[in-house]
Amino acid sequence: MPRGTNLNAMELETRNSPTGHVADGSCRIPTTSASTPEYGSPLAAPPRPEFSLPPADSGKDAWLFLAACWAVEALVWGFGFSFGVFQDYYTTHLPFKGTGNIAVVGTTTLGVMYMATPVVLILARFRPRWARWFTLGGLTSAAVVMALSSFSTTAGALVATQGVLFGLAGCVAYCPCILYIDEWFVRRKGMAYGITWSAAGFGGVVLPLLLETLLAQFGFQTALRAWACALFVLGVPISVYVKPRIPVPAATQVRNPLRNVRQSLLSRRFLLYQVANVVQATGYFLPAVYLPTYARSMFGASTLLAALTVLLVNVAATVGSVAMGWMSDKVPATTCLVVSGAGAAVATLVLWGLTSSLAGLYAFCVVYGLFAGCYTSIWPGIMRELASRSSGRQDEEGAEDAGGPQYTDPTLIFGWLCVGRGAGNVISGPLSDVLISGQPWAGGVVGGYGSGYGALIVYTGVSAVLGGSAYVWKRLGLL
Known part of the structure; x- marks a missing residue:
């Protein structure tokens, strides 16, 4: 693996030792060597206490950890992406019927979870012993918050x-998954991230159906309390398996997380990736918001058939996330970005823009979900590239910094x-x-372009094309 990608996994990887143990200055795990008398010989010293680390990339512990991360992703992000069900209910039932700003709730939930991530990750780096309990504390807090939300009027x-507090609790619960994936998966890191992030799409399919049933039969108060109970009951067993592979005292610590913040934010390479990331996100979330309305207004689809558009996007995104995660382990991040961007752009501009039937719209949903929904699964490749480049960075006179390579923590890049x-x-x-204001081009052009949603x-x-712009910057020598 490139230097700087994963110090913990590289420095403490048990596979590199013939005895299953690793000698490392930070944890002093004993090993045998050609110059060390074998245990049992007359010259051998009494055996010293030893321990072995569970294997990375395989083994029961690694897969249980990944399964727990998948479950946390589904519970936290899956719920965040399911707010549309609550929005439909809140806007049509008392005591929230006729109340403005209901849509702000869902935006706030996702916004807080995204925005708070680097803060929680930095805290976890400063207090690694606390981080072990973040998942349990976050899911328990989320359960309490959901119970409190049921009393809202x-x-x-x-x-x-449901917006701010759940977003914070969910972020705290989720961040240890990102923190420890770098320890549990080395060669298959992209695949591990892809599998984990596929849970958001799965949750975005299953949870809306479950929550819609609860809301229709029991109302929002009972639905929220039932969800609170589920979070509390599932939180304990899940949190048991979200744990570091390397014991905290032995783990390589980032010397100054705040310095990593400065390095990450001011790097030209990072800024080029970040601009593309922001632009892609401004367009990515638009179809999911308007597809049901579009299906009803353009093709007279029923409520169920209209909702199927979003479900197809989420199902396809689940598959695409796993596939792109695997691909990011094999090819450069810029190649993955251009594949994602080109596929999403063709799906949008051709399949959606020119379609004149509900079947064509469904085809767009599948292709768009496959290519656009996998964008975040490329992040491990970006993290790997930026961390490896920064670890080998030299000063202006060509010599490495006196304190050693300027390592950039890949988990903070993720943040x-x-x-x-x-x-x-x-x-x-x-x-x-x-x-969509004023329905531009309505009736003036064919297909979706003449529907009033043409500009969107x-x-x-x-925005999908620009999301893959890093490929161009690399060709121009800027990456």
């Missing part, structure tokens, strides 16, 4: 509980990419209002 209370995606999510709300379709396609 105003939109402001929903924003505070700042989350901030960019969160910013794109927030921007997409008011931007969509501008794009064009912007979504263009």
Whole structure:
């Protein structure tokens, strides 16, 4: 693996030792060597206490950890992406019927989870012993918040509980998964991230159906309390397996997380990736918001058939995330980005823009979900590239820094990419209002372009293309 990608896994990888143990200055795990008398010989010293690390990339412990991360992703992000079900209910039932700002709740939930990620990751780096308990504490807090939200009677209370507080609790629960994936998976890191992130798409399919049933039969108070109970009951067994592979005292620590913040934010390479990330996010979230309405208004689809558009996007995104995660382990991140961007752009500008039937719209949903929904699965490749480059960076006179390579923590790179995606999510709300205002091109051109959503379709396609712009920057020598 490139230097700087994963110090813990590289320095403590048990496979590199013939005895299954590793000698490393940070943890002093004993090993045998050619110069050391074998145990049992007359010259051998008494055996010293030893321990072996569970294997990375394989083995029961690694897969149980990955399964637990998948479950946390489904519970936290899957719920965040399911807010549309609550929005439909809140806007049509008392005590929230006729209340403005209901849509802000869902935007706030996702925005807080994205934006708080680097803060929680930095805290986890400063206090690694605390991080072990973040998942349990976060899921328990989320359960309490959902119970409190069931007593809400105003939109402001929903924003505070279901929006801000759940977003914070979910972020705290989720961050240890990102922190420890670098320890549990080395050669198959992209695949591990892809599998984990596929849970958001799965949750975005299953949870809306479950929550819609609860809301229809029992109302929002009982639905939220039932969800609170589920979070609490599932939180304990899940958190048992979200744990570091390397014992905390032995783990290589980042000497100054705040210095990593400065390095990440001011790097030209990172900024080029981040701009593409933000632009892609401003367009990515638009179809999921308007596809059901589009299906009803253009093709007279029933409520179920209209909702199927979003379900197809989420199912396809689940498959695409796993596939792109695997691909990011094999080819450069820029190649993955251009594949994702080109596929999403063709799907949007051709399949959606020119379609004149509901079947064509469904085809767009599948292709768009496959290519656009996998964008975040490319992040491990970006993290790997930026961390490896920074670890070998030299000063202006050509010599490495006296303190050693300027290592950039890849998990903090992930945190700042989350901030960019969160910013794109927030921007997409008011931007969509501008794009469909006055129904531009309505009746003047064919297919979706003449539906009144033409400008939105064009912007979504263009933003997908720009999301893969890193490929061009690399060709120009800027990456």
